Amino acid sequence: xxxxxxxxxxxxxxxxxxxxxxxxxxxxxxxxxxxxxxxxxxxxxxxxxxxxxxxxxxxxxxxxxxxxxxxxxxxxxxxxxxxxxxxxxxxxxxxxxxxxxxxxxxxxxxxxxxx
Amino acid sequence: xxxxxxxxxxxxxxxxxxxxxxxxxxxxxxxxxxxxxxxxxxxxxxxxxxxxxxxxxxxxxxxxxxxxxxxxxxxxxxxxxxxxxxxxxxxxxxxxxxxxxxxxxxxxxxxxx
Numbered sequence: 001x002x003x004x005x006x007x008x009x010x011x012x013x014x015x016x017x018x019x020x021x022x023x024x025x026x027x028x029x030x031x032x033x034x035x036x037x038x039x040x041x042x043x044x045x046x047x048x049x050x051x052x053x054x055x056x057x058x059x060x061x062x063x064x065x066x067x068x069x070x071x072x073x074x075x076x077x078x079x080x081x082x083x084x085x086x087x088x089x090x091x092x093x094x095x096x097x098x099x100x101x102x103x104x105x106x107x108x109x110x111x112x113x114x115x
Numbered sequence: 116x117x118x119x120x121x122x123x124x125x126x127x128x129x130x131x132x133x134x135x136x137x138x139x140x141x142x143x144x145x146x147x148x149x150x151x152x153x154x155x156x157x158x159x160x161x162x163x164x165x166x167x168x169x170x171x172x173x174x175x176x177x178x179x180x181x182x183x184x185x186x187x188x189x190x191x192x193x194x195x196x197x198x199x200x201x202x203x204x205x206x207x208x209x210x211x212x213x214x215x216x217x218x219x220x221x222x223x224x225x226x227x228x
Contacts, residue, residue: 004158042221045215048215102206103149103161104149104215106160111156
């Protein structure tokens with residue numbers, strides 16, 4: 001099945017620890033995104049990448065880092081500099097363009113909790 | 116700055132009781148308006164994209180409409196399985212920017228049997 005796979009579904013982070021969330025897509029999409037979702041708030045963009053080996057900061061990039069070494073993969077690292085990391089993280093992707101390629105599709109999400 | 120406001124925040128309906136969810140938006144140049152459905156603990160599921168005022172799209176009991184300032188998601192004769200949070204998002208012509216979406220906070224819909 002084509003889709004976006006996020007892992008792990010649940011992750012616990014200790015204070016001062018870096019953790020990495022995995023995102024893999026087999027949709028052959030060029031653009032990939034990371035969003036953060038907090039209760040009572042809309043989704044907020046962390047980072048995005050429109051092509052391999054290139055990525056840009058979104059609205060709330062502080063305390064996060066990403067890489068895009070392969071078209072299929074866009075991992076997100078939550079660093080110890082992120083002071084309030086407990087949230088639901090969503091990976092998404094979109095094809096290159098064209099009228100029908102404008103839709104952003106989401107993975108199932110990863111829950112990160114600080115312990 | 117692009118803004119999206121959804122109302123109501125929560126809505127409880129009886130099964131079969133039709134209603135509408137509202138999405139008001141402010142955007143510099145609308146490239147597309149999106150509706151998603153999100154179940155608890157899951158990622159958003161794509162429903163519709165609307166591109167221009169006057170456009171309408173339908174899927175089963177759902178119908179989305181668009182004007183220059185707002186979009187409505189009409190739910191006709193809903194069933195309990197329609198219970199979810201419905202998210203509205205806009206995408207602007209960003210001229211090479213993020214090309215991402217600006218989301219509203221969602222409407223939490225509960226359909227009681």
